[in-house]
Amino acid sequence: MKTRGVLSFAAIVVCAASCGTPQASNASPVADAAVAAPTSAAAPSAEAPVGETKPNVPEPATHAERAKVEVPIAPVAPRRLTPRKPPTMPPSLDPALTIEHQRLEGLPNDVVGFAPYSNGRWLVASGGARASVWLVAPAGIVHAEPRVFASGLDHPSAIVADGGRIFVLQRGELTELVDRDGDDVADDYRVVAELAGREFSKPRDLAVDRGLFAATFDTDGSSLAVVGSLTDGRTTIHDLRGARKARVAPGFDGAFLVLSDADEAGNRVHWIGTVPERTWSSQLFQATPDSAVLARTESTDASAGYLIAWEHRQLARVAVQSSPSGCDVTLQYAGSIDSDAKFCAATVGGEFAFLDAAASNLAIVRPTPGVSAVRGTRSFANGIELQLSEPLANDQGWEREYWAVVENDGVRWPDWVSVADDRRSVFLANEPGVPDGAQCKAYMLGDFDHSLWFNPLSIRRVRTQVGAELLRFERRPMPTGIRNALSEAEHAGGWRLLFDGVSTAGWRNYGKDGPVEGWAAENGELVRVGDGGDLVTEEEFASFELELDWRIGSGGNSGILFHVVDGFDAVWRTGPEMQILDNQEHPDGQNSLTSAGSNYALNAPEFDDTRPIGAWNHVNLLVDGAHVEHWLNGEKQCEYELWSDDWRARVAASKFAAMPDYGLAKTGRIALQNHGDRVRFKNVKVRPIAR
Amino acid sequence: MNSGVVLLALCAALVPVDRGGDRPSDPWVFRGAWNGHERVLVARLAGDLGVIYDLEHASMLTAFAGDVRDGEHGFEIDAARYTDGPEGAVWWIEEGGSAKLADARFKGHRLQNGQVTLRYELVTESGARIQIEETPEFETPESFDADPSSVAPWLVPGLIGLRRSFKATGIPPGVRVALLVRARCVGYVDYDRILPEGEREIEVGGKTLRELYARLLIEPDNGTHEIHFFFEPGQEAK
Numbered sequence: 001m002k003t004r005g006v007l008s009f010a011a012i013v014v015c016a017a018s019c020g021t022p023q024a025s026n027a028s029p030v031a032d033a034a035v036a037a038p039t040s041a042a043a044p045s046a047e048a049p050v051g052e053t054k055p056n057v058p059e060p061a062t063h064a065e066r067a068k069v070e071v072p073i074a075p076v077a078p079r080r081l082t083p084r085k086p087p088t089m090p091p092s093l094d095p096a097l098t099i100e101h102q103r104l105e106g107l108p109n110d111v112v113g114f115a116p117y118s119n120g121r122w123l124v125a126s127g128g129a130r131a132s133v134w135l136v137a138p139a140g141i142v143h144a145e146p147r148v149f150a151s152g153l154d155h156p157s158a159i160v161a162d163g164g165r166i167f168v169l170q171r172g173e174l175t176e177l178v179d180r181d182g183d184d185v186a187d188d189y190r191v192v193a194e195l196a197g198r199e200f201s202k203p204r205d206l207a208v209d210r211g212l213f214a215a216t217f218d219t220d221g222s223s224l225a226v227v228g229s230l231t232d233g234r235t236t237i238h239d240l241r242g243a244r245k246a247r248v249a250p251g252f253d254g255a256f257l258v259l260s261d262a263d264e265a266g267n268r269v270h271w272i273g274t275v276p277e278r279t280w281s282s283q284l285f286q287a288t289p290d291s292a293v294l295a296r297t298e299s300t301d302a303s304a305g306y307l308i309a310w311e312h313r314q315l316a317r318v319a320v321q322s323s324p325s326g327c328d329v330t331l332q333y334a335g336s337i338d339s340d341a342k343f344c345a346a347t348v349g350g351e352f353a354f355l356d357a358a359a360s361n362l363a364i365v366r367p368t369p370g371v372s373a374v375r376g377t378r379s380f381a382n383g384i385e386l387q388l389s390e391p392l393a394n395d396q397g398w399e400r401e402y403w404a405v406v407e408n409d410g411v412r413w414p415d416w417v418s419v420a421d422d423r424r425s426v427f428l429a430n431e432p433g434v435p436d437g438a439q440c441k442a443y444m445l446g447d448f449d450h451s452l453w454f455n456p457l458s459i460r461r462v463r464t465q466v467g468a469e470l471l472r473f474e475r476r477p478m479p480t481g482i483r484n485a486l487s488e489a490e491h492a493g494g495w496r497l498l499f500d501g502v503s504t505a506g507w508r509n510y511g512k513d514g515p516v517e518g519w520a521a522e523n524g525e526l527v528r529v530g531d532g533g534d535l536v537t538e539e540e541f542a543s544f545e546l547e548l549d550w551r552i553g554s555g556g557n558s559g560i561l562f563h564v565v566d567g568f569d570a571v572w573r574t575g576p577e578m579q580i581l582d583n584q585e586h587p588d589g590q591n592s593l594t595s596a597g598s599n600y601a602l603n604a605p606e607f608d609d610t611r612p613i614g615a616w617n618h619v620n621l622l623v624d625g626a627h628v629e630h631w632l633n634g635e636k637q638c639e640y641e642l643w644s645d646d647w648r649a650r651v652a653a654s655k656f657a658a659m660p661d662y663g664l665a666k667t668g669r670i671a672l673q674n675h676g677d678r679v680r681f682k683n684v685k686v687r688p689i690a691r
Numbered sequence: 692m693n694s695g696v697v698l699l700a701l702c703a704a705l706v707p708v709d710r711g712g713d714r715p716s717d718p719w720v721f722r723g724a725w726n727g728h729e730r731v732l733v734a735r736l737a738g739d740l741g742v743i744y745d746l747e748h749a750s751m752l753t754a755f756a757g758d759v760r761d762g763e764h765g766f767e768i769d770a771a772r773y774t775d776g777p778e779g780a781v782w783w784i785e786e787g788g789s790a791k792l793a794d795a796r797f798k799g800h801r802l803q804n805g806q807v808t809l810r811y812e813l814v815t816e817s818g819a820r821i822q823i824e825e826t827p828e829f830e831t832p833e834s835f836d837a838d839p840s841s842v843a844p845w846l847v848p849g850l851i852g853l854r855r856s857f858k859a860t861g862i863p864p865g866v867r868v869a870l871l872v873r874a875r876c877v878g879y880v881d882y883d884r885i886l887p888e889g890e891r892e893i894e895v896g897g898k899t900l901r902e903l904y905a906r907l908l909i910e911p912d913n914g915t916h917e918i919h920f921f922f923e924p925g926q927e928a929k
Binding site: 129130132151152153154170171172173175176187188189190191194196197201 | 717730802
C-alpha cells in the first residue's frame with residue numbers, strides 16, 4: 001500500500017473497469033490520477049511543454065509505472081458554497097429616467113401651480129384673493145428674480161401652458177392670459193368659459209389639449225369635472241362619484257385622465273371626455289396615504305403616457321392605450337425621487353417637471369437616451385403586448401424564459417414570445433388572454449444592468465360601453481440573422497461565427513469522423529441532444545478571443561475547452577476547461593474550483609456570477625499566448641498564465657498532475673463538453689489573435 | 692349747488708388719459724365676489740373712485756370711494772358708495788322697432804396704456820355678435836374741461852368724475868344697442884346719447900343730487916360713446 005491517498009492496485013482496476021467513459025467530474029483527485037492513464041508510451045513530463053524534454057527527471061515508461069508515481073496531493077479544499085456576489089443594489093430610480101434639479105428663488109409661499117414658459121422660464125401661480133402669476137427663471141440665470149406676469153386673479157387653483165397659450169383656472173372662470181406686446185406681462189385676460197355656481201366654487205385642477213379643456217372642482221365630499229371647448233365654451237359635466245382632490249391631465253381623442261385621491265381602495269383614475277360611452281373609472285393603485293400629481297409626457301391618437309409623483313417621494317409611469325374593448329392601463333413604479341412633489345407640469349418636449357411644497361426645488365425628469373422602458377401595453381385575446389421606448393438588443397427577449405407573467409394563480413412563463421421587427425414591442429402569449437378587469441404583471445428576468453427596469457407592470461383592462469371583442473395576435477416568425485450574426489464592426493474586427501445557427505458545420509465529434517452525433521442546431525441554438533461525445537471545432541486556434549452564450553438545465557454540467565489535441569480519449573486530457581455548471585444543484589458548485597466560470601480545478605472565481613437557471617450566460621474567453629482570462633456575464637472569473645511557475649504548481653497539486661499532456665499544447669481545437677446533461681449554446685464566435 | 696342736465700353737441704372724442712402707474716394699489720384691477728355677486732371685477736381708478744362690475748350681466752354695479760378689503764364672503768367696501776347701478780340685465784337690443792334684453796357676456800378685460808377696458812359680447816336674435824368695449828376712467832372737472840364752469844354751473848372743482856367710454860363693433864344696420872344706466876350724482880354730461888326714462892332731484896345729506904334712469908344709445912357708427920358722471924365727495928348712494 002502506498003502512502004495515504006493512493007488506492008491499492010486492485011481498487012484501481014475495479015474502478016477502471018466500472019467507470020466506463022472517463023469522466024473528469026465527480027471523482028476524487030486520487031481516483032482520477034489512477035484512471036487517467038494516457039495511452040502514449042513516452043509521455044512527456046508535466047514540467048515541460050509538448051516536444052521538449054526536461055533533463056534530470058525520470059520518465060515513467062509505462063501506464064503502470066506512471067500509476068505508481070507518487071503524486072503530491074494537495075489537501076482537499078474545504079467544502080464550501082461558492083458565495084454569490086453581493087447583490088448589486090438596484091438603482092433607486094429607473095435608469096430610463098434622468099432627473100435634473102433647478103432652484104427657484106423668491107416665490108411666495110402660497111403657490112398653487114406652475115407651467116413652462118419660454119426660454120427655460122416658468123410661470124408660477126399663487127393662490128388667494130388678488131393673486132398673481134409670477135414669471136421666474138431658475139437660480140443662476142440673469143434676471144432670475146420673479147416678476148409679475150398677471151395679477152388680480154380670484155383664488156386661482158391651476159395654471160396650464162398649451163401650444164404657447166396660458167390658461168388659468170380661477171373662481172368662476174377659465175381665463176386665458178395673453179401677452180399681446182411681448183413684454184412678458186399679460187395685458188389681456190380673456191374669458192374662455194364661465195364656471196359660476198356653487199358647484200364650481202372650489203376649482204382644483206386644469207388641463208388643456210387640442211381645443212378642449214378639463215377642469216376639476218371640489219364639492220361636498222366629492223369631485224366634479226367639466227370638459228369643454230376653448231372656442232365656444234360649451235361644457236360637459238362629469239360627476240366623479242366619491243372621488244376627492246381630483247387632478248386632471250390630457251389624454252387622447254378628446255378625453256382626459258383624472259386621478260383622484262386615495263381612499264381605502266387606493267387611487268382611482270377616471271377617463272372623461274365628450275363621448276359619454278367612452279368614459280370609465282378604475283382603481284389604479286394600492287392604497288397610498290398621500291396625494292399624487294400627474295402630467296402627460298407623450299401621446300398619440302390612441303395612447304397617452306404619464307408620470308405620476310407622490311408627496312412621499314415615489315414616481316410611477318402610467319400609460320393608457322386604446323383597445324377594441326376599451327382601454328389598457330399600465331402602471332409601473334419607477335423608483336424614488338429626492339423631493340416631495342406638490343405640483344407638476346409637462347413641458348413641450350415631453351419632460352415632466354415637479355415642484356415641491358416650498359416652491360423652491362424644481363426637478364425635471366427626462367427619458368435617458370438609449371435606455372429602454374415600457375411605454376404601455378395592449379391586450380389581445382391571446383396575450384399582452386409590451387411597447388418599449390427603445391429597441392431590444394438584437395437577440396434579447398426572444399426566449400419565453402426571459403419573461404414572466406404573474407396572474408392571480410402565480411408566476412409563469414408566457415406560452416410563447418414574439419418580438420416585432422423593429423424590436424420595440426414584444427408579445428407575450430398567454431391563453432386565454434388577460435381576464436377582464438384583472439391585474440397581471442409582466443417583467444423581464446435578469447439583473448439590473450442588463451434588463452428593463454425590474455419593477456413589474458400592473459396591467460388593467462377597462463371595458464367601455466362601446467367596446468368590442470379583442471383581436472388575436474398572430475405569431476410572427478423569428479427573423480433569421482437576429483441571432484448568430486455578426487455586426488459590421490465585428491466583421492471588421494476579425495470575428496467569425498463558429499456556429500451558423502442552422503447546422504453543425506465546422507464541428508465534429510472528438511475522436512470521430514462522420515456526421516455529428518449528439519448535437520444539433522435547433523431554433524438558432526447549438527443543443528446537446530444525446531450521446532455522441534464532445535464537440536470540437538474543425539479548425540485549430542492558438543491565440544484567440546471566444547464569445548458565446550450558454551444555458552444549462554437544472555443540475556447540468558458542461559464546459560468549454562481549448563488547445564484540445566487529437567488522439568486522446570478525452571478532450572480534458574489536453575485542454576484547459578472553463579466550467580459550465582448549475583452551481584446551485586450540481587455538487588461541483590459546492591467547490592469554487594469546479595464551479596461555473598472556473599479554470600476547472602485550478603483557478604476559482606471569487607463569486608458566483610451565473611444568472612438564474614434557465615437564463616442565458618455570456619462568456620468571453622481570452623487566450624493570448626500564455627495569458628488566459630475567463631469572463632462570465634461581464635465579470636472576470638479568473639486569469640492565469642499558462643506554463644508559469646504558478647500554473648505548474650497548481651497543475652501539480654491537482655488531478656491533472658497525472659496527465660502529462662494537460663495544458664501544454666500551444667494550439668488546438670475548441671471543444672464543447674457533452675457531459676450527458678442538457679446544454680445549449682448560441683452566438684458562438686471567435687476572433688483569432690495574430691502573434 | 693347747480694344741478695341739471697347739460698346737453699352738449701360736442702362730437703369730439705376725448706383722448707384717453709395715460710395714467711401709467713398712477714393708481715392707488717397694485718393690482719388696481721382684480722376679480723372677486725361682492726355683495727352676493729360671485730363674479731365681479733373691481734377697478735380702483737383713483738384713491739377716491741373705484742368701480743365694480745357684475746360680470747354675469749356685464750354691468751356696472753357701483754362706484755365707490757376708498758378701498759375694498761377682503762371679507763368672509765368677498766370684498767367689502769370701506770367707505771361710501773357714490774351710486775349703485777341697475778341690478779340684473781342692462782343691455783338692450785333695438786331691432787325692427789322692438790327692444791329686447793340682450794344676451795350679454797363678459798369676455799374679459801384688457802390693460803393697455805395704463806387703463807382697463809372691459810369687453811362684452813351681445814348676440815342678436817338673428818345671431819349677429821356685437822362686440823362692446825367699455826373703458827372706465829377717473830376724471831376731475833378740470834381734466835374734463837379747462838374751464839369746467841363754462842360747461843355747467845354745477846361742474847365745480849372738487850367733484851369726483853367717472854367717465855364711461857363705449858366703443859361698439861359689429862352692430863348690424865338697423866340695430867341699435869342701449870345700455871340701461873342709473874346714477875345718483877351731482878350732474879352728468881352726455882352727448883345727446885341718452886334717452887331719459889326718469890330723472891329727479893333728491894336731497895341726500897343736505898345736498899341736492901340728481902337721480903337718473905336712462906338708456907345710453909350706441910349707434911352702429913363704430914364711434915366712441917361717452918357719458919360722464921360727477922359725484923360729490925362723501926356722497927352716499929343710500
